[in-house]
Amino acid sequence: EAGVAQSPRYKIIEKRQSVAFWCNPISGHATLYWYQQILGQGPKLLIQFQNNGVVDDSQLPKDRFSAERLKGVDSTLKIQPAKLEDSAVYLCASSPVGSGSYRPSYNEQFFGPGTRLTVL
Amino acid sequence: KQEVTQIPAALSVPEGENLVLNCSFTDSAIYNLQWFRQDPGKGLTSLLLIQSSQREQTSGRLNASLDKSSGRSTLYIAASQPGDSATYLCAVLWGGGTASKLTFGTGTRLQVTL
Numbered sequence: 001e002a003g004v005a006q007s008p009r010y011k012i013i014e015k016r017q018s019v020a021f022w023c024n025p026i027s028g029h030a031t032l033y034w035y036q037q038i039l040g041q042g043p044k045l046l047i048q049f050q051n052n053g054v055v056d057d058s059q060l061p062k063d064r065f066s067a068e069r070l071k072g073v074d075s076t077l078k079i080q081p082a083k084l085e086d087s088a089v090y091l092c093a094s095s096p097v098g099s100g101s102y103r104p105s106y107n108e109q110f111f112g113p114g115t116r117l118t119v120l
Numbered sequence: 121k122q123e124v125t126q127i128p129a130a131l132s133v134p135e136g137e138n139l140v141l142n143c144s145f146t147d148s149a150i151y152n153l154q155w156f157r158q159d160p161g162k163g164l165t166s167l168l169l170i171q172s173s174q175r176e177q178t179s180g181r182l183n184a185s186l187d188k189s190s191g192r193s194t195l196y197i198a199a200s201q202p203g204d205s206a207t208y209l210c211a212v213l214w215g216g217g218t219a220s221k222l223t224f225g226t227g228t229r230l231q232v233t234l
Contacts, residue, residue, distance in 0.1 A: 006163075033222075042124070042209055042224030043164070056221065091163055108154065109222060111164040 002026065004112035006092050012118045018080040021115045025073070025094030031055070033109065034067055034077050035091040043091055049075060050098045082119045089114045122147045124212050126225035133200055134233050141195040141228045143210030148188045151220060155184050155195050156209040158227070164209065168195070200232045 005024040013019050025032045031050050035043035046065065048055040051072040060067070064083070069075040079086055093109040123146045133139050143153070152171050156164040168177045168184040170193065176185040183196040197204060207227040213220050 004163075040226065042211070042226050044224075045221055048221070089161075093164075108152075108166065108169050110166065111156075113163040114161075116161060 004092055004094050004110055006090075006112040006115055008115055009113060010116050010118075012120065013082055014120050015084055016081040018078065019082055019117060020076050020078045021090050021092075021117075023075045023077070023092030023112060025075075025092070026110055029094035029096050029110075030072070030098035031095040032069055032075050033093040033095070034075070035093065037089045037091055037114070039088070046077070079117075082117075084119050087117055087119045089116050122212070122214055122223055124210055124223050124225040126208075126210055126228050128228060129226065130229040130231070132231040132233060135200060135202060137200050137232075138196070138198050139200055139230075141197070141208050141210075141230070143193040143195070143225055145191050145193075145212045145223075147214060148191050149214065150188060151213045151215055153184075153186055153193050153213070154211045154222070155182075155193075156211060158207045158209060160206075167208075197230075200230075202232050202234060205230055205232050 007022050011019055033048050034046045036046050037043040046060045047057040047067045049069040052069050065079055067077045091114045092112045095109045125144045127142050150172050154169045155167045157167050158164050170177050170184055170186045181198040186193045207229045209227045210225045211222045213222050
């Protein structure tokens with residue numbers, strides 16, 4: 001079974017530029033998450049989708065960040081314009097929550113390799 | 121507020137030692153708890169998941185325990201190897217429903233020396 005795929009793996013941009021990240025979850029997983037991990041900290045949830053609907057985006061800085069999952073499969077996260085403090089690793093995860101195969105007793109998230117963003 | 125804390129922030133041990141990593145959480149009404157491993161510049165690899173009804177889980181040289189009443193979990197690594205060097209993250213899921221959110225600790229950076 002293929003894991004969660006993310007691209008690009010690394011991105012360097014200047015402040016005020018735009019950037020986009022892509023994620024393809026594990027096949028059949030209805031729920032997709034985007035996390036931001038700043039150096040030395042644990043990941044922080046930015047947005048959670050179930051199929052193509054947003055479940056939680058309470059910690060997404062909506063003035064500059066946007067995300068979509070139009071067909072309920074892959075997803076993109078965009079930052080426009082980027083700030084220095086956006087330098088972080090952006091992690092995508094997926095879970096079977098909300099899927100046909102989902103068992104209530106099983107709620108585990110599987111993470112992709114992440115995209116390391118450096119804003120200069 | 122639901123928070124997860126990991127102590128120590130960093131740990132260095134010689135190869136072959138058994139070691140324990142600690143995780144504490146503020147609200148005992150958890151749904152499950154996961155331990156992850158993160159290598160530098162890489163994503164998270166799930167090591168063990170403990171459901172709220174379980175006391176421990178084992179995988180190879182790893183054993184994770186859960187004590188909800190005291191708000192603690194430990195990750196025990198037996199016979200440590202240099203390849204175990206990584207950051208270990210503890211994450212707690214409260215609620216268990218569709219909108220439940222995984223809350224992470226800040227991790228313990230482990231260095232196993234030759």
